[in-house]
Amino acid sequence: xxxxxxxxxxxRDLRPLVCGHRIxxxxxxxxxxxxxxxxxxxxxxxxxxxxALDRRGKWIIAELDSPARLLVHLGMTxxxxxxxxxxxxxxxxxxxxxxxxxxRWQFRDIRRFGSVELLADAPTLEAFLAKxxxxxxxxxxxxxxxxxxxxxxRPLKALLLDQAVVAxxxxxxxxxxxFAAGLHPLHPGAATTPAQAERxxxxxxxxxxxxxxxxxxxxxNYVGGSxxxxxYQTAFAVYGRAGQACRQCGTEIGCIxxxxxxxxxxxxxxxxxxx
DNA sequence: CCGACGTCCTGCTAGC
DNA sequence: TGCTAGCAGGACGTCG
Numbered sequence: 295x296x297x298x299x300x301x302x303x304x305x306r307d308l309r310p311l312v313c314g315h316r317i318x319x320x321x322x323x324x325x326x327x328x329x330x331x332x333x334x335x336x337x338x339x340x341x342x343x344x345x346a347l348d349r350r351g352k353w354i355i356a357e358l359d360s361p362a363r364l365l366v367h368l369g370m371t372x373x374x375x376x377x378x379x380x381x382x383x384x385x386x387x388x389x390x391x392x393x394x395x396x397x398r399w400q401f402r403d404i405r406r407f408g409s410v411e412l413l414a415d416a417p418t419l420e421a422f423l424a425k426x427x428x429x430x431x432x433x434x435x436x437x438x439x440x441x442x443x444x445x446x447x448r449p450l451k452a453l454l455l456d457q458a459v460v461a462x463x464x465x466x467x468x469x470x471x472x473f474a475a476g477l478h479p480l481h482p483g484a485a486t487t488p489a490q491a492e493r494x495x496x497x498x499x500x501x502x503x504x505x506x507x508x509x510x511x512x513x514x515n516y517v518g519g520s521x522x523x524x525x526y527q528t529a530f531a532v533y534g535r536a537g538q539a540c541r542q543c544g545t546e547i548g549c550i551x552x553x554x555x556x557x558x559x560x561x562x563x564x565x566x567x568x569x
Numbered sequence: 570c571c572g573a574c575g576t577c578c579t580g581c582t583a584g585c
Numbered sequence: 586t587g588c589t590a591g592c593a594g595g596a597c598g599t600c601g
Contacts, residue, residue: 296595405580446572447571447572455594464594513593554573556593
């Protein structure tokens with residue numbers, strides 16, 4: 295399940311493969327993605343050259359040599375890769391661009407929670423993202439972060455999953471960051487002290503940085519833009535480790551349901567009433 | 570206004 | 586051994 299480190303890895307992998315390359319065709323499959331691709335967008339991408347590739351939260355943004363901006367979300371099972379056009383089309387490939395008549399920049403998504411769409415221009419894109427996303431985790435500032443947490447009665451786990459609170463964190467890295475900060479997932483945002491908020495802010499950046507260094511985590515079918523898997527999953531402290539011993543204290547890792555998501559934590563390292 | 574919950578979708582797997 | 590129910594969860598709409 296692609297979160298910030300996985301999306302960042304995809305973008306870094308894809309950048310040299312797509313930037314400077316010309317889009318010579320676009321093919322849209324019959325299966326509807328979460329946000330469907332419109333046929334009238336075809337003529338606005340064909341003939342254009344990819345100028346830049348960026349990430350904001352879990353969204354991938356392709357800048358073209360026109361005002362239009364391509365916006366991609368990998369959802370749960372999305373794979374965004376470049377392969378020779380002569381390679382067989384992978385199953386569940388719902389959309390692709392042909393680059394220079396030789397390469398297939400393909401969007402494969404088994405569960406179709408992902409999307410590929412075209413936005414008119416940079417301001418439209420900015421408005422789209424601003425409406426949905428809070429700050430990047432690396433750009434969080436101590437005081438505003440504390441204020442945001444303290445404003446809400448929701449548990450810290452729910453706040454970390456909320457893209458408007460902080461952009462790019464999903465179920466895996468929320469659990470890992472809370473462990474690294476020594477905070478219980480159910481700890482109410484409003485009850486968070488300045489010291490706790492600071493621990494969480496630092497832990498988030500540390501966990502995400504390390505995950506990016508490891509090319510993200512491959513849990514089910516995530517691959518980077520070059521088709522290479524991630525390796526951070528071997529470093530998980532809590533995620534997917536329910537019933538196993540905590541690497542830090544030996545206590546059995548617990549699993550509870552928070553904000554509709556399975557949530558993994560160490561009852562000893564992350565005490566309910568931690569100060 | 571805020572927060573909780575249901576929905577989408579398919580593949581894997583636990584359990585009978 | 587084979588079947589099926591249940592689970593996985595990111596974003597967003599709806600409901601209380």
